[in-house]
Amino acid sequence: MVEILEAVHRRLSLLPRRSGPSVEVLKQALEEVREAVEEVAPGFLSGATLPPREKLLEDAHRLRQGEVPEDSAYAFWLHQALRLISWQADHGKTSGEGWPERCPECGGFPDVGYLDADGHRFHLCAFCDTPFRALRLGCPYCGETRADQLVYYQEDPYRVYVCRSCGERLLVQDLRLKGELDLPALRARAALYALAEEKDVEV
Ligand SMILES: [Zn+2]
Ligand SMILES: [Zn+2]
Known part of the structure; x- marks a missing residue:
């Protein structure tokens, strides 16, 4: 399982980034992601369908804020498409005490991380x-x-890191x-932990 996830993330990391956002750009990005995923993991997104335009945009904005759609295949698809589109940081929400942490470049939430040579996170x-x-x-999410x-x-x-809250x-x-x-390896593993949490599978 982790090998497939890793192959998917590795393939997706090769896709070019575009400027946006607009519905057309988003739709192109979704199509590119679908094709790339299909290449390395046929059927991986077969359970996912796209909602109508209005809902799609709404879901995209929500996901950017950290609200992930419930359907995990659709959530993955939309997230990976949004990764191909550059956004400006939303300065309404910044890092700081009591606030969820957000990317200084684009305002997105963090999904993985690292400890550097000095142990700084x-x-x-x-x-x-x-x-x-x-x-x-501090929990970066809540x-x-x-x-x-x-x-x-x-x-x-x-x-x-686990937040009990x-x-x-x-x-x-x-x-x-x-x-x-x-x-790609780190994200594949993170996805596996998320799956394990959902379905109680071995990691
Ligand atoms: Zn960012
Ligand atoms: Zn939390």
């Missing part, structure tokens, strides 16, 4: 891959800062244990 934007320094103590609600466990060379997990690679950051 960085998060990577789920849309444009920009790394940004993580709050020392802003929780109480230490007893924030735990992590180690699965070398990864570390999984909102239930979100964030996977980071410890570069002190594995020096080369491999984003």
Whole structure:
């Protein structure tokens, strides 16, 4: 399973980025993602259908804010398409105490991260891959800062941060244990953890 996810992410990382956003650009991006995924993992998106234009745009904006659609295949598809489109940061929401952390470049939320050589934690934007320094103590999704609600466990060379308040997990690679950051592999593993959470499968 993790091999397929990794192949999908590796293939998707080769797609060119476009400027936008507009419905046409979004539709092109969705089509490119579908073709690329179909190449390496036929049937991977077969369960997903696109909603009408209005709903599609609404879902896209919500997803950018961190509200992920329930249908996981559709959510994946839309997310990967949005990754191909450049957005300007929404300065209404910035990083800081009590606020969910957002990418300084595009305003997106983080999906994975890494610990650098000094053990400092960085998060990577789920849309444009920009790394940004993580709050020392705080859930990037709900802003929780109480230490007893924030735990992590180690699965070398990864570390999984879990927020007990909102239930979100964030996977980071410890570069002190594995020096080369491999984003497709990291994202594949993160997706596997998310799946395991949903369906209780072995990772
Ligand atoms: Zn970003
Ligand atoms: Zn949280």
